[in-house]
Amino acid sequence: MAFLIFLFWAAVALAVAIALSWGFRRLAAAVTRGEMHRALRDAPLTASFGMMVILIYLVVAILAPLIAPFPERMVVGSQFQPWTAEHWLGTDALGRDMFSRMIYGTRNTVGIAFATTALAFLIGSVLGLLAATVGGWLDQGLSRLVDVFMAIPSLIFALLLLTIFGTSILTLILVIAVIDSTRVFRLSRAVAEGVVVMDYIEAARLRGERLGYLITREILPNVTAPLVAEFGLRFCFVFLAISALSFLGLGIQPPTADWGSMVRENATLITFGDITPLLPAGAIALLTVAVNFVVDWQLYRASGLKE
């Protein structure tokens, strides 16, 4: 019976999603002009669904204090209240309002994941571009170091480092960023290798340009496209990794509202047939799916333009 109900709601959700993304595509195409307009008009429904979801998450994250009916950390009633008009999604294990915590969770979880991805990209792409441009022992040294780091499964490595440095948000961001930067390093180095051998780089070198100029003005503009697509994918991985760690109780620590730890704290409800703890997990899944859809579309567009 539970399975049939689940199927029914899945079908309803799918229908609503299709209708909404169709509407969003019309709206987005109507308010834009030129190149942007054409791209949005021809976007597949999955991509417009993705963009819509990302936009909603952004708005919720920015306006969190205005939308949430209760403060993030305030105990507002007894534990595990059911859904009511006052507490839309009931209350959690400590009696805090679930709906408000979901809203604040958008800000915390997505914000931390975004900051981590940005840091990973900063470290990874700077080192990758440097290794490709300078070459020689620097390239060899960095590449072998990254090889060894990548021989350890990333979640296991993260757990090891978190044991040593303890669990706080700052160490979490640093640990995940460093581990993920190895993947970014690989990609940016590989892409830059292809650019470095070009004649115009040779010419710039002969002109006597400095390293900083070579990297920022000659190489970087030619490697941005693959790096941007990679940023989306990396964000998904980082987001899932941080959520997994938070779920394990080793990531973002209470009382900060965060989706991964919200699932952990309220998981017992599921065995009683209450789906509330599934909502934060679903929120994580939805954003990841959305980003994946948009990245897929961008990659398709990038490859289509080349043909």
Add this chain to the structure above:
Amino acid sequence: MTRVLRMIAYRLALGLLTLFVVSLIIFGATELLPGDFAEAILGQAATPETVAAIRRQLGLDQPLHIRYFEWLWGAVQFDFGTSLAQRGRPVADMIWVRLGNTLFLAAYAAVMAVPLALTLGILAALWRNSVFDRVANSSALSAISFPEFFVAYILIYILAQGGWFPSMARVPAGADLGEKLYRAFLPALTLTLVVTAHMMRMTRAAIINLLASPYIEMARLKGMRPSRVIVRHALPNAIAPIVNVVAINLAYLITGVVVVEVVFVYPGLGQLMVDSVSRRDIPVVQAVALIFAAAYVLLNLTADVISTLSNPRLMHRK
């Protein structure tokens, strides 16, 4: 034959070297600990005398390289020292049973996932752009984006609530195989779903890549039956990419197992590791990390050897 043996020996040596460096990192990482083990154990109670005593007891007054080689020598013999949190209990004792449980769960998931994923992937590649392909592909893309615990709790909600399968996978000691399979079904199914999605997409990509190669087109053009094209020409060359896909995804199981074990309270290595991280029980974490890393390296090594063996061009590289 000697060439094959030489290749395998070379790869093994390379794998051992990787493992050696990995063990260096795992051991060396603890040296980054602010203060050291002794202070970490004592916490507030650290006075210079007690710290010195504990140091002597743990052998921390020895120089770094001697400690490393003692640790490594112990690890090779499956002796990882004693736990910090449960003072005096050998780490190997804690690991031994759980290693068996984790291997059982991983094997269980692999047995379900590999045939399923390969079938789906190959069918999706053969019927490219059909409705089946589109549905399979987009559901796989969604499944990849789901956190493991989301899949796990959905399964608990649907299957455990109806009382069909237990949501707590505590395996009682001395349970027979049927009982074990029944109790571990939900965690295994969760892992299967997550891994299948990855594996299916990669198989599909590999097969499509293969079907685009000129000799397949040639075989088709000369009027060969489609079934014969697949069995005689495509399949032998598909072994290498498929083995690679399987190995990569089994390696992925290693990390997936951690979260799933925690959700289902399954007494495996992953759960031990998570508990030990929050207790900061460094010897246990080191030992489990070493085991996971070794499994990871070993899987990649096996994939490498098999795909080289199945591809004459790689065997006789100039």
